[in-house]
Amino acid sequence: MPQIPRTTEEYDAVIIGSGAGGGTAAHVLTAKGLKVALLEAGPMLDPYKEFKEHQWPYDVPHRGADEGGAEYFGKGKPFGYFSTTSGGWELEGEPYTVGEGSQFTWFRSRIVGGRTNHYGRMSFRFSEYDFKPYSKDGLGFDWPISYSDIAPYYDKAETFIGIAGSRDGIPSCPDGLFHTPPPPRVHELLVKKSCDNLGIACVANRRAVITKPLNGRAACHYCGQCGRGCQTASAYSSSQVQVFPAMKTGLCKVLDMAMAREVLTNGNGKATGVLYVDKRTREHKIVRGKTVILAASACESSRILMNSKSKEFPNGLANGSGMLGRYLMDTVGFGLSGYVPALEGMPHYNTDGYGGAHLFMPWWMWDKHNKLDFPRGYHIEIGGGYGMPGIGSFQGAARRYGYGAEMKKQARLAYGCNVGFAGRGEMIPNIHSYTEIDNNVVDQWGIPVLKFHFKWTDYEWKQARHMEKTFADIITGMGGRVTGLSAAQREADGISIPGSIIHEVGTARMGASAKTSVLNGYCQTHEVKNVFVMDGGSFVSNPDKNPTLTINALAWRACDYLAEELRRGNV
Amino acid sequence: MSNLSNLVPLEALDRRAVLKQIALGAAAAGTVEMAEAQHVHEATAAEKAKGAYKVKEFTAAEFKTLGRLAQLIVPADDVSASALEAGAPEFIDLLSSQNAKLAEIFHGGLAWLDAEMNRRYEKSFVNATEKQQTEMLDALVAADKVERTRLTEEAGYRKSGRYNDFTNYTVARAGSLGPGVKFFDWCRRMTVDAFYTSPIGIKDIGFVGNGAYTKYETPQAAIDYAMKRSPFKA
Incomplete structure (x- = not known):
């Protein structure tokens, strides 16, 4: 049997994945002078070719409906034609399966930068109590680290990435080091007034967008199109802000179209490198490293570890506890929209702003749980304004008013009068939600695929009902009326499909004991000292804060530790 | 501003x-x-100077009917021109030429429309009076509302959630207008999309960003x- 080709170079670290975790690792380690190989399962990114920033719908003959009107058939890109290259919930040739009675949908990106090229860029610190949830209410599990362990790394990540926001002193959402945020838009001011009356905190949003120049990156120019990718890198993406600069140092070798299959070990409890499939040639290849960092996204990293079976590790690498794949979590999502007559006839102005909402509502009842029938909390995101017209934008008006002059008039009147609210809440980790290898199915690269199992419990359903009532109260408080879902629809679909919020975390959780967790507090596997997991896989809980900033901070902290252990010869 | x-x-x-x-x-x-x-x-200043569009999928008669429908669905008024000027027939023709399923919906629907117009008025759609044309569309809109109410209720009891494909419509309650309801929904949504994604429509609606x-x-x-x-x- 011919030997599998391997690199002569032994890298200080082989990093699998180039998103928030992998990008941070590449940046931090190369800044320390270490040599890294960065594996990405998709192609290299060229922002100038692929980011469709500032295009008008009429710049393309299909106006954004995509070739053959694919959008109309639900077969276009997940966030529309103009959104940046970003993968989706279904990838050709890379399936997954779902256990009977479960529902789960798995988003994967296959491009340098991963999901950070398009994500919402909400950047909230976990609070002190978020790291000790079990101590607070007896549910779930505590993290082995505390807020004070990670706070210096939130500082580093925020300073380097750049987050615009304001310091509000809210215990559920600690303040960070912020750039000046843009002022609220009109509909957001109305939302804030309504929230004031309801006792709901409503403050400047915190997004990974810079409003003053930083490290050669231009300040935001307020086109509001972060989801299309930002050519000036004013909105953070790991590709532009971390991977490309790391490449410039000459210390970061990017291997694109490289689908990691397994982590290789030497029979003496240490990893030696990564076996991957070169997607261009379908060949197996090996990249050698002193350490291996998995940052392929929570479930993908666990898949690689579970598939890394050997005599020494018959249940998969670093899985002596059997905890690999366990306690998969997503965010609880629910949305409701409303129509606000006060906005009718308002002189139109540019509402693009820095993309996303300029205000948000952090969890405001963190110390009032005795008044609630569910544990934990959620934050609220706001939608509205005069968005750029696109495919489907005026379907509602068309259906309501039929056709003709009246419809045209009503579309004009209603434009910009809608507001939307999206709740993003914390689920309690449960034993019914996990992933495992499906031994009957391989993907087109011959790699065994994941099988998902997932259940929302009453905790999550009750939280979603609280969201619904709250959003309706905010809308009516603005003099608006609730639109959108009918009562019957809410009953059937009143909570997000698991995986659809794309905050899937857990499955390789950290913990104090090797018996009940995969990683220690430094994202290092208990069993194999030179293997680390630096994506959302390490999460012990999934607080009502979007995970990316915490992935950045944890990865930074883990890299400081890794480099020091490497220097001392401990890994 | x-x-x-x-x-x-x-x-x-x-x-x-x-x-x-x-x-x-x-x-x-x-x-x-x-x-x-x-x-x-990219091309933010003005719409590119357009040459004459070459129809790819439809017959001259079909294309003319799409144009008349565009004028009726989003008509010209004192603010802006109609969906015809905004390129709706070209938009529908282009996408239909790239997608056999879409082409089938429009070929079939346009033929159904003329057959129904002939049955009612002994005239094709484009040759009928404006009053006859709007009578036909009003009937389709009324049937559509009835059908939509039923579907919304039904959707609530289906756990499947996301519903993406209009061809899966059941039109049991729309009676003899069923095929027309489905066609008109497609024609209206694509005409409206073509209008509001055009320079004319974007100006009409008053979007001032980008x-x-x-x-x-x-x-x-x-x-x-x-x-x-x-x-x-x-």
Whole structure:
């Protein structure tokens, strides 16, 4: 049997994945002078070719409906034609399966930068109590680290990435080091007034967008199109802000179209490198490293570890506890929209702003749980304004008013009068939600695929009902009326499909004991000292804060530790 | 539209400097320096001068019917021209030429429409009077509303959630107008989309964004207008 080709170079670290975790690792380690190989399962990114920033719908003959009107058939890109290259919930040739009675949908990106090229860029610190949830209410599990362990790394990540926001002193959402945020838009001011009356905190949003120049990156120019990718890198993406600069140092070798299959070990409890499939040639290849960092996204990293079976590790690498794949979590999502007559006839102005909402509502009842029938909390995101017209934008008006002059008039009147609210809440980790290898199915690269199992419990359903009532109260408080879902629809679909919020975390959780967790507090596997997991896989809980900033901070902290252990010869 | 003194007109940006910078910036460079970091705005100034469109999928008669439907669905008024001028028939023709399923929906639907018009008025759709044409469309809209109410109720009891494919419609309650309801829904949605994604429609609706600014401000006049009309008058 011919030997599998391997690199002569032994890298200080082989990093699998180039998103928030992998990008941070590449940046931090190369800044320390270490040599890294960065594996990405998709192609290299060229922002100038692929980011469709500032295009008008009429710049393309299909106006954004995509070739053959694919959008109309639900077969276009997940966030529309103009959104940046970003993968989706279904990838050709890379399936997954779902256990009977479960529902789960798995988003994967296959491009340098991963999901950070398009994500919402909400950047909230976990609070002190978020790291000790079990101590607070007896549910779930505590993290082995505390807020004070990670706070210096939130500082580093925020300073380097750049987050615009304001310091509000809210215990559920600690303040960070912020750039000046843009002022609220009109509909957001109305939302804030309504929230004031309801006792709901409503403050400047915190997004990974810079409003003053930083490290050669231009300040935001307020086109509001972060989801299309930002050519000036004013909105953070790991590709532009971390991977490309790391490449410039000459210390970061990017291997694109490289689908990691397994982590290789030497029979003496240490990893030696990564076996991957070169997607261009379908060949197996090996990249050698002193350490291996998995940052392929929570479930993908666990898949690689579970598939890394050997005599020494018959249940998969670093899985002596059997905890690999366990306690998969997503965010609880629910949305409701409303129509606000006060906005009718308002002189139109540019509402693009820095993309996303300029205000948000952090969890405001963190110390009032005795008044609630569910544990934990959620934050609220706001939608509205005069968005750029696109495919489907005026379907509602068309259906309501039929056709003709009246419809045209009503579309004009209603434009910009809608507001939307999206709740993003914390689920309690449960034993019914996990992933495992499906031994009957391989993907087109011959790699065994994941099988998902997932259940929302009453905790999550009750939280979603609280969201619904709250959003309706905010809308009516603005003099608006609730639109959108009918009562019957809410009953059937009143909570997000698991995986659809794309905050899937857990499955390789950290913990104090090797018996009940995969990683220690430094994202290092208990069993194999030179293997680390630096994506959302390490999460012990999934607080009502979007995970990316915490992935950045944890990865930074883990890299400081890794480099020091490497220097001392401990890994 | 007051208070936009901070607006940087796109025309003022030196496109050549931007293009040069971008040409220098290889894939790996990633970021560009602030001084030159203005955008390439692709064709933001004006709609490209259009040559005569060559119809790809439909017969001359079908294309003419799509044009008449465009005039009726989004008609010209004192603010803007109709969906015909905004390129709706071309949009539908182009996508139908790329997608056999879409082509089938429109070929079949247009044929159904003429057959129904002939049955009712002994005239094709384009040859009928405006009153006859709108009578036909009104009947379809009424049937559509009945059907939609039923579907909304039904959707609530289906756990499947996302529903993407219009061809899965069941039109049991729409009676003999069933095929027309489905066709008109497609025709209306694509005509409306074509209109509001055109330069004419974007101007009509009053979208004023997609620019580059050094600062973001919310005009006080807009704030005052909405506050006065809201429950928060004080």
